[in-house]
Amino acid sequence: MATEPEKTIEDKPHSSRGDEKNTHSPYDLNASNNPGNIITQISLRARRKWGFIDGTHTEPGKDATEFEDWWIVQSMIVSWILNTIEPSLRATVAYAENPKTLWEDIKERFSVVNGPRIQQLKADLTRCKQEGASMAAYYEKLKILWDELANCDQILKYTCGGCKYSIGSQLEKRREEEKVHQLVMSFDDVSYATMRSSILAIDHLPSLNRVYTMLIQEERMKTITKSANERGLVVGLAVHVGNKARGEGEHGEKTVTCSKCGKNGHDVKECFQIVGYPKWWGDRPRHK
Incomplete structure (x- = not known):
C-alpha cells in the first residue's frame, strides 16, 4: 500500500514554522x-x-x-x-x-507645590552668574535650577473640549523665552556683551538650544584668539630679550662705548689697551 510522503519544513503551513513576530x-x-x-x-x-x-x-x-x-x-x-x-x-x-x-x-x-522652595529657586536663578566659569559648566548649573523649578512649579494643563488654542504649548514657549533671558543676562559682561546685544536684537528669540550653541561657538573663537595673542606676546618678548642680549637697551639705544678703543660693551676702565690683555688673548692683534 502506497504511503503518503512525509512533508518537509518547506511543505508545512507558514504558521507552523515558528517565525511569527515575537511578542x-x-x-x-x-x-x-x-x-x-x-x-x-x-x-x-x-x-x-x-x-x-x-x-x-x-x-x-x-x-x-x-x-x-x-x-x-x-x-x-x-x-x-x-x-x-x-x-x-x-x-x-x-x-x-x-x-x-x-x-x-x-x-x-x-510632588506637593512648595512655595518657599520655589521662591528660593527663583532667588538662586537671579543670583546665578557665570563668574569666569566655562559656558558648559555655567549652563549646567542653570539647567539644574530650571529642572527643579519645573518640578515644583509645573505648568497647568488645560483639557477643555473643543478649545482651539494650544495654551499649554504657549506657556511652554513663554517659559523657554524666560530661560533665554536669564541665560543671556547673567553671563559675563566683558566677554559676551556684544553677543548679548546681538541675541536680544533678534525679533523672534531663538530657542534655548540655539542660543547655547551660539555661546559655545563664541567661547571657542575667544579661546582661539586668546591663544594666538599669547603666542604673539611670547614671540615679541623673546625678540625683546634677544635684542637686549645683543647690546640694546630698553629704548633701542646702544650700551656704553669705550673712549679709548671706540668699541661697545665696556668702558675705559675695562679696556684691555689700558688694563692689559689677559693670557687667553694669545697672539691675536692687540689693537683693532
Missing part, C-alpha cells in the same frame, strides 16, 4: 535587569514595566501561571524605585511590596 511579555526580565539599577519613568516605559505603576497590569489569580512572575517583577521595580531616592530620605519612605503603592506615596509626599 514580549511585561513579565520578561533579562540579564541587564537587576535590583541595583537606577530607573526613570521613561526607562520603565521602555522596559514595559510602567503598567505595574499605573495599575494597567493587575495582580493575577493565585492559580494563574504568571502569579510568581508577577511578584518577581513587583520586587524588582520596588528595588529600582528605592535606588532612585536619596539615601538620607530612603529611611523615611514607607515600606511597600507593591510598586504602585510605593510610587503613589512618594508622589503624594514630594
Whole structure:
C-alpha cells in the first residue's frame, strides 16, 4: 500500500514554522535587569514595566501561571524605585511590596507645590552668574535650577473640549523665552556683551538650544584668539630679550662705548689697551 510522503519544513503551513513576530511579555526580565539599577519613568516605559505603576497590569489569580512572575517583577521595580531616592530620605519612605503603592506615596509626599522652595529657586536663578566659569559648566548649573523649578512649579494643563488654542504649548514657549533671558543676562559682561546685544536684537528669540550653541561657538573663537595673542606676546618678548642680549637697551639705544678703543660693551676702565690683555688673548692683534 502506497504511503503518503512525509512533508518537509518547506511543505508545512507558514504558521507552523515558528517565525511569527515575537511578542514580549511585561513579565520578561533579562540579564541587564537587576535590583541595583537606577530607573526613570521613561526607562520603565521602555522596559514595559510602567503598567505595574499605573495599575494597567493587575495582580493575577493565585492559580494563574504568571502569579510568581508577577511578584518577581513587583520586587524588582520596588528595588529600582528605592535606588532612585536619596539615601538620607530612603529611611523615611514607607515600606511597600507593591510598586504602585510605593510610587503613589512618594508622589503624594514630594510632588506637593512648595512655595518657599520655589521662591528660593527663583532667588538662586537671579543670583546665578557665570563668574569666569566655562559656558558648559555655567549652563549646567542653570539647567539644574530650571529642572527643579519645573518640578515644583509645573505648568497647568488645560483639557477643555473643543478649545482651539494650544495654551499649554504657549506657556511652554513663554517659559523657554524666560530661560533665554536669564541665560543671556547673567553671563559675563566683558566677554559676551556684544553677543548679548546681538541675541536680544533678534525679533523672534531663538530657542534655548540655539542660543547655547551660539555661546559655545563664541567661547571657542575667544579661546582661539586668546591663544594666538599669547603666542604673539611670547614671540615679541623673546625678540625683546634677544635684542637686549645683543647690546640694546630698553629704548633701542646702544650700551656704553669705550673712549679709548671706540668699541661697545665696556668702558675705559675695562679696556684691555689700558688694563692689559689677559693670557687667553694669545697672539691675536692687540689693537683693532
